Amino acid sequence: MAVNVPGLVTVVVFYIVILGIGIWASRKSKKVEKTCAGTKSEVAIVGGRNINVLVGVFTMTATWVGGGYILGTAEAVYSPSRGLIWAMGPPAYVINFLLGGLFFAKQMRSKRYVTMLDPFQHRYGNIFTATLLLPALVSDILWVACILAALGGTMSVILGLSSAISIIISAAVSIVYTFLGGLYSVAYTDIIQLSFVFVSLWICIPFLILSPAVTNISPTVHFNQTLGNSWIGELKLEDAGKWADEMLLLALGGLAYQALYQRILSAASSTQAQVTCFAAAGTVFIMGIPSVIIGAVAVSADWNQTAYGLPPPFERGEAGKILPLALQYLTPTWLSVLGIGAVAAAVMSSMDSVLLSSASMFTQNIYKATLRKQASEWELQLVLRVSVLLVGLAGTGLAFGDDSVFALWMVSGDLLYCVVLPQLVCVLHFGRANSYGAIFGYLVGLLLRGLSGEPLLGIPPLILYPSWREVNGVIVQYFPYRTLAMLSSVISLISVSWLVELGFRHKLIPQSWDLLGVFDEKKGAERERVPVPCEEKNFVLNTKL
Structure with a gap:
C-alpha cells in the first residue's frame, strides 16, 4: 500500500x-x-x-x-x-x-x-x-x-x-x-x-x-x-x-x-x-x-x-x-x-x-x-x-503484539479493579482498616485474579468457575470472576482488620505480636504527615486558561 x-x-x-x-x-x-x-x-x-x-x-x-x-x-x-x-x-x-x-x-x-x-x-x-x-x-x-x-x-x-x-x-x-x-x-x-x-x-x-x-x-x-x-x-x-x-x-x-x-x-x-x-x-x-x-x-x-x-x-x-x-x-x-x-x-x-x-x-x-x-x-x-x-x-x-484493542483495554484495568480498588475504598471509607487487613486483602485479590487466568497474556486458569467455555482452544471464564476477586478482597480486608484490632484491644493477642506497630501509639504518632503544597487561597475563583 x-x-x-x-x-x-x-x-x-x-x-x-x-x-x-x-x-x-x-x-x-x-x-x-x-x-x-x-x-x-x-x-x-x-x-x-x-x-x-x-x-x-x-x-x-x-x-x-x-x-x-x-x-x-x-x-x-x-x-x-x-x-x-x-x-x-x-x-x-x-x-x-x-x-x-x-x-x-x-x-x-x-x-x-x-x-x-x-x-x-x-x-x-x-x-x-x-x-x-x-x-x-x-x-x-x-x-x-x-x-x-x-x-x-x-x-x-x-x-x-x-x-x-x-x-x-x-x-x-x-x-x-x-x-x-x-x-x-x-x-x-x-x-x-x-x-x-x-x-x-x-x-x-x-x-x-x-x-x-x-x-x-x-x-x-x-x-x-x-x-x-x-x-x-x-x-x-x-x-x-x-x-x-x-x-x-x-x-x-x-x-x-x-x-x-x-x-x-x-x-x-x-x-x-x-x-x-x-x-x-x-x-x-x-x-x-x-x-x-x-x-x-x-x-x-x-x-x-x-x-x-x-x-x-x-x-x-x-x-x-x-x-x-x-x-x-x-x-x-x-x-x-x-x-x-x-x-x-x-x-x-x-x-x-x-x-x-x-x-x-x-x-x-x-x-x-x-x-x-x-x-x-x-x-x-x-x-x-x-x-x-x-x-x-x-x-x-x-x-506491537496484539490486534484486539478491546482486549487490551479491558485487561489494563484488571489489577486495579481486583487489587487496588478494594484498598482505596477501605482506606478512605473504613476507618478501622489496618496494615494486617490491607495485606491480607491484597493477597486475596491478587491470588484469586491470578488463578482465574488471562487468555490475552497466555495464562491458563487454575480455577474453573461455573459456565466456563473453551473457545478456539482457549478457556474463557463467563463467571464474574474479577468482581468475585474484588469483593473477596474487600471482605477479607475489613474482616481481618476488625478481628486483629479486636484481638489486640482485648489482649487476646500479645502486644509483642504486633510486628507492624499498628497498635503502638508511639509509632503511630511518629508517622510522617502528608506535606501540604500550594495554598488554595486565590485559586478557587480562577477561571482563566
Whole structure:
C-alpha cells in the first residue's frame, strides 16, 4: 500500500502543533513554580492546584477518551458476538465519574494529597504503599500499549505507514512534551486534542451514513446478511455474568487510576474537583457516540461495493481496525485524514496522562518518601522525567503484539479493579482498616485474579468457575470472576482488620505480636504527615486558561 503523502503531512503538522503547545505549557509550569508555595515536583504532578474547571473537564475527559475508548467502542458494536449492548465504555465511564465525584473527589482533595497513594502511605507506611504501585504500574503500561496499538492500526490503514513507525513516532511526541512540562503540558494539549477528536469525528458521520455502500442502519434492522448479526447485539442469559463483570470492571476500575486523582487533586478546591467529575460524566458519554455510529455503519455496509472487497473485516481478523477501515473505504480521502488525526489526538491525550500517572506515584511515594528522603528538587524532577521515559518505552514495546484493542483495554484495568480498588475504598471509607487487613486483602485479590487466568497474556486458569467455555482452544471464564476477586478482597480486608484490632484491644493477642506497630501509639504518632503544597487561597475563583 502506497504512503498517503497529503495525509502524512497533515499528521506531521498536527504533531508539531501539539508539541509546540506542550513546550509552551512547560514554560507556564515554570512560572507557577516561582509563585507557588509547593515544590517543583508537586507543581509538575498536580499543577499548583490551580487547574480551573474548564481545563479540568477537558483534561479529565481526554484522558478517558483514548484510542481504546474510540476504537474499542466501534469494535464492540461491529463484532458479531457483541454489538451495542457490549459497548460498555460510554455508560461505564459515566458511572465512573459520577461515583468519583460523589465518594472520592472530596475525600481526596480536602486532605490535600499529591497522589492516589498518599492515604496509604499515611496509614500503612512505605513498604505496603510500594506494593500497591506494582499493579498500578502494570495497568498503566498495558493502557499505553492499548492506545498505541490503536493508533498503529489506524495509521497503517489510512496512511499506508507501518504500525511500528506510527507507534514509535506518536510515543516519542507524547513522551517529549510530558517529559518537559508535567501536568501543565498534559492539560493544555488535552484541550486541543479533545476538541480535534470531537469535531473531526462528527464531521465524518454524515459522509459515512450517506455512503452508497451503507444500507439502513436503523436498529429495527435486526439481521445483517454478511455478518449474521444486528449492531444492537444480544445479551444471552449464559453471558450475563461476563457482561456484568466487564461493565463493573470499566465502571469501578477507573476509580483506582492515578490519572483520575491527578485531575481531582489539581483542582482549586474540593467543590471544584466534584464539579469537574460531574461535568466530565456528560462529556465522556457524548464523545463515545461517534464510535457507536461508525460501528453500526460498518455492520450495515456492503464491503463488496468498496475497494476493500470481501471477505468483510471481521472474517479477516481486522475487527479491531474497523474505525479506520470505515473511514478509509466509506468516506472521501480528505475525511479519512481527519479521522486519523482524531485517533492520533485521542491516543496522545491518554498516553501523556498515563505516563505522568505512574511517574508521579514512583517519584512522590517511592523515591521521595522511601529511597531518598533528602532528595533535592532537581533530583526529583530528574527522577520524574526518567520515570516518564521508562513507562513510555515499556508500553511502546508491548504495543506491537496484539490486534484486539478491546482486549487490551479491558485487561489494563484488571489489577486495579481486583487489587487496588478494594484498598482505596477501605482506606478512605473504613476507618478501622489496618496494615494486617490491607495485606491480607491484597493477597486475596491478587491470588484469586491470578488463578482465574488471562487468555490475552497466555495464562491458563487454575480455577474453573461455573459456565466456563473453551473457545478456539482457549478457556474463557463467563463467571464474574474479577468482581468475585474484588469483593473477596474487600471482605477479607475489613474482616481481618476488625478481628486483629479486636484481638489486640482485648489482649487476646500479645502486644509483642504486633510486628507492624499498628497498635503502638508511639509509632503511630511518629508517622510522617502528608506535606501540604500550594495554598488554595486565590485559586478557587480562577477561571482563566
